[in-house]
Amino acid sequence: MSGVVEPDLSVTVGPLALENPVLTASGTFGYGLEFEPFLKLDELAGFVTKGLSPRPREGNPPPRIVETPAGMLNTIGLQNIGVDAFIRDKLPRLREYDTAVIANVFGETEAEYVEVCSKLDQAEGVAAIELNVSCPNTEQGGMIFGNDAAALHAVTAACRKASRLPLIVKLSPNVTDIRVTARAAVEGGAEVLSLVNTFVGMQVDVERRRPVLKKVCGGLSGPAIRPLAVWMTWQVHEAVDVPLIGMGGISTAADALEFILAGASAVQVGTANFVHPDGSIRVLRELREWLKEHDVATLRELIGAGHSKAPA
Amino acid sequence: MSGVVEPDLSVTVGPLALENPVLTASGTFGYGLEFEPFLKLDELAGFVTKGLSPRPREGNPPPRIVETPAGMLNTIGLQNIGVDAFIRDKLPRLREYDTAVIANVFGETEAEYVEVCSKLDQAEGVAAIELNVSCPNTEQGGMIFGNDAAALHAVTAACRKASRLPLIVKLSPNVTDIRVTARAAVEGGAEVLSLVNTFVGMQVDVERRRPVLKKVCGGLSGPAIRPLAVWMTWQVHEAVDVPLIGMGGISTAADALEFILAGASAVQVGTANFVHPDGSIRVLRELREWLKEHDVATLRELIGAGHSKAPA
Amino acid sequence: MPRDITTAVLANTDLGAGNWLLEFGAPEMAAGMRPAQFFMIGIPGSATILRRPYSVCGLPGTFDDRPHGTVQVLYKVVGQGTRLLASLAPGARITVLGPLGNGFNEPDDAETTPVLVAGGIGSAPFPAWISKLKDRFPPPLMFYGAAGADDLVLADWFAERTELQTATDDGSAGTHGLVTEPLSRALDRERDRKLKLYACGPEPMLQAVGKIAGERGLTCELSLEAHMACGFGVCLGCVVPVRRDGDEVGYDRVCLEGPVMDARCLAW
Amino acid sequence: MPRDITTAVLANTDLGAGNWLLEFGAPEMAAGMRPAQFFMIGIPGSATILRRPYSVCGLPGTFDDRPHGTVQVLYKVVGQGTRLLASLAPGARITVLGPLGNGFNEPDDAETTPVLVAGGIGSAPFPAWISKLKDRFPPPLMFYGAAGADDLVLADWFAERTELQTATDDGSAGTHGLVTEPLSRALDRERDRKLKLYACGPEPMLQAVGKIAGERGLTCELSLEAHMACGFGVCLGCVVPVRRDGDEVGYDRVCLEGPVMDARCLAW
């Protein structure tokens, strides 16, 4: 006996107005166009590109991936076509779609981050920038930008100045207290936080007595990390005032709702895109059904609703 | 055509000489006696008790556990019978077994840790103490002992003085760089490090729109965390010189060997004890078979062998 | 002494409305197993790693058309574990740990009439229990509530062996409303008989039944549910608050001190 | 255009020594699928989340006794995913994404004799390929190596359709030793014929075959393996080092630019 005919799925994520809360995660959706055979890009609220660097990168030697219990490790090494080729070859085609193109950006130095952000600022058709700060800072001896509040504050502030585009900072989960880095990013000028990037892990090939991945360690993603990512989203929601985009192991509407109830205004689907090429659309459609079945008129009323102290 | 008749599984873990490398993890094996119906305690190298506090504790209100993808969250709240009842009611029966009884210890203040360690020092039949430092330090506003190098150094040093028993410090994985806390524990007097304790996570009950666990968050264990735990073992092996005991999602010989090749001298089986009450013995027997099949005469030659740069 | 076996599914029958009857061979486990004791059942190689607790529904002899030495489990699909269980075809391997827990206790004397209260899939332990009580106690009174008629699984079986009254939330069968209403009425009517209550079902129902029994001074055994990891007393995950002597509140394990508990002991 | 379907296992046959033949219905996917293209096959609800890549072994017509519209996959149990696949009974649900990758390319002219080299389960793509080449090119020479006689699956089928030479590591069938030995000898013998090589098997074998072909100036297509997450080009997990124009080394995706690659392009 539902009164809701078509639930309102639209959300406002800081400066971004999205038709629905389902985005796809960087590195799991290429440059979007690869998914044309499998889904209508227009149906998605938007997607995040593979991480873009100032110049093209070939990435790490293989093996680069391995499955783990309910997850996978990857050490792609940020292989990408570079920001110039992205703007030249991909953006024009992407502009044909009614979907938010969020450019994921990384560099080995603060200057590289700034370089990519400035170039994107000049380009047409980019809805927002997401900073991937889970990269080793070559100027600081390999320390990870995102694991150090001061470095994170600095790189965020520099990128904030380099472009007028909405700025999302994507938090690393490999920290003692994610609220500390979350606050640093917000103080540095992040308008939105997305979380989480992958957890560092490794697998040993017992037969060969050496690491499976050529580069020894990689990033863990997939359902295995969901409980950790939901908890971080929950904590950051209580610590800062900017909107959040949650991710980590989402492959069903229920998974997405865990993040939304914990405080995320939108979500990104990552590894699940590999399991089903239209994995993101499946989440979106299930979410719409769920809202109908539960008689929820607007998804917005669920954002952060898990924190309410009232007994359910 | 194996030349190995009976492989030598014995290991030396600092001051501890063990018949084989398979122990069971604190909180997953009760006080050992609960497993009498299911296995021969003598067959295990040893086991770690449920965490012991100065006085009995009732623990947290339910729900206390929930399954997650390839893992489980728990918030038992360190329910235990207290160190006095352990010494009085459990140790006499445990002395009948030829197995190393390792007492897991925790407190809310440094003084509580010291109190439990002193009492165990006087008791007969305790092979070693394992400090559980993943507890909130009530004197320091709830900061976790094990997530702060200075607090960890202090509590380790205090416990080191309080007893002559071999001292194992169990590291928390919820830190930015586990090598830092590993070094602090060693400098504080830890003779062995065990790792890892559980990762903090949560699950949201989407139907009820609130956390599944009464205490909101809990500790994630099981196969899901294995890649993270192996990586931490790998890193700590390169950072300190004391022997390591590895754990996190071990349920087969191959899982155990990942930790051993990464640098652990022994392993603990945790959540797998819930899946099969004799889960630990299964790992041990598989390990023995594996060594035979692979013609490995002594398990010791595998400890840390994954680090060797030689191509296999 | 619980055993841990790997065995094959013999039958897995869809009873409609998401209710299923699983059958496997476990003659040694069944010998000496008490009604309301339970199994932890796992599906190796599946997406779930922990086993799930299920009461024994049928012991050898309970369902006289079933092969000798087999046991039955009645279950409802509510989440991933039960969904996977329902997907198993005969021949599929499962792991079974049991018997676990304490089980129902018989009435103290042969004149006492057992009063059985089941809510939804909470009917699961009653077939074995009814078979065990048969001919040794007066025929039980049974009160069986569910969401709708489809959920009153095995109602015919129960009707043949008990004085059955049903209730449904939607009124599609029996009384329209909660099962506790016909129960209270009957208890008031039967004041002269000696009665002992046994209930299994959702927590709010168990609380209500415990209260109803308490108000009338009747002994009431409740078979509880809880999230379980181990099922044999070591994870401490499955506790419920209980009143100890002296009214102090502590935690008992549903898997070991329960699943059957005296309603008066619970500190809900 | 790849499709993503959920379908039922029609047959799953144990061929011995850990080798299995899986059959499912996929008429639309099969139409236009090329030999050495592959599927990503997943087992919903299982302990594995990522799908696994398997070559198409039989297309409609390849095995003439098989029902119309069905395809076959030949696989060997090597780890958890293949073990779970082998546990599936007819009726079990699998997800299948395909056709993926590029497939083998026919010889340039009708006089060229195809030379097929298979190592172990690397024989999988050849039945479909042999059927496609049939009557349009000279009968293929085939070199098939494996650990032992038991691992030479479908050897009789191949023997009827090719000039087959086998080799085993343990000497239990064919030449004792590596398959590359009879291969080199044959290539040296057949210098006058136009030949094109197609190989599938373990990496060391592919490297050796590529080298043998290169030394003799023969074109050689290798069907490669790699760990895959997606199978359709987006995860960048499955790359192999290749020589680009100008001898610069870069990475190509086995799933999209491959799995069939010209041996000369690989920078192993």
Ligand SMILES: Cc1cc2nc3c(=O)[nH]c(=O)nc-3n(C[C@H](O)[C@H](O)[C@H](O)COP(=O)(O)OP(=O)(O)OC[C@H]3O[C@@H](n4cnc5c(N)ncnc54)[C@H](O)[C@@H]3O)c2cc1C
């Ligand atoms: C002693 C005992 C005997 C039981 N006997 C039966 C039986 O005979 N037949 C039957 O159908 N069910 C029985 N149950 C309940 C059964 O164990 C749960 O329905 C099952 O574990 C759900 O697993 P799932 O993976 O499908 O659901 P999940 O996805 O784990 O959860 C689905 C829903 O069920 C709840 N739930 C999960 N586990 C439990 C649990 N252990 N107890 C209560 N609620 C839970 C969750 O909170 C959630 O709302 C019994 C439980 C206990 C403790």
Ligand SMILES: Cc1cc2nc3c(=O)[nH]c(=O)nc-3n(C[C@H](O)[C@H](O)[C@H](O)COP(=O)(O)OP(=O)(O)OC[C@H]3O[C@@H](n4cnc5c(N)ncnc54)[C@H](O)[C@@H]3O)c2cc1C
């Ligand atoms: C294009 C392509 C076509 C293939 N066709 C077939 C086929 O027709 N029949 C068949 O039996 N196998 C085929 N394979 C290999 C098959 O995909 C692997 O055997 C399978 O993924 C192993 O899965 P698992 O979970 O059982 O093993 P895992 O537990 O994942 O691994 C077991 C062992 O296999 C290795 N391995 C895992 N995945 C791969 C992989 N993708 N490629 C190579 N080695 C791997 C691991 O390193 C390990 O040594 C193909 C692979 C590719 C890339």
Ligand SMILES: Cc1cc2nc3c(=O)[nH]c(=O)nc-3n(C[C@H](O)[C@H](O)[C@H](O)COP(=O)(O)O)c2cc1C
């Ligand atoms: C193969 C792969 C490549 C990735 N590449 C990037 C990247 O380039 N930039 C980035 O910020 N995150 C990258 N990520 C992280 C994902 O965007 C996401 O944060 C993470 O996978 C968790 O989400 P999931 O569990 O849904 O996959 C990558 C993840 C995977 C699996």
Ligand SMILES: Cc1cc2nc3c(=O)[nH]c(=O)nc-3n(C[C@H](O)[C@H](O)[C@H](O)COP(=O)(O)O)c2cc1C
């Ligand atoms: C139910 C439960 C209770 C635990 N209790 C304790 C404890 O009292 N003290 C402690 O140091 N670790 C405790 N742990 C952590 C385990 O000892 C172990 O570090 C962790 O579970 C990882 O290993 P696993 O993945 O094999 O379970 C507990 C874990 C579980 C699952």
Ligand code: FES
């Ligand atoms: S389920 Fe583990 S103690 Fe009860």
Ligand code: FES
């Ligand atoms: S498997 Fe993902 S790019 Fe090839």
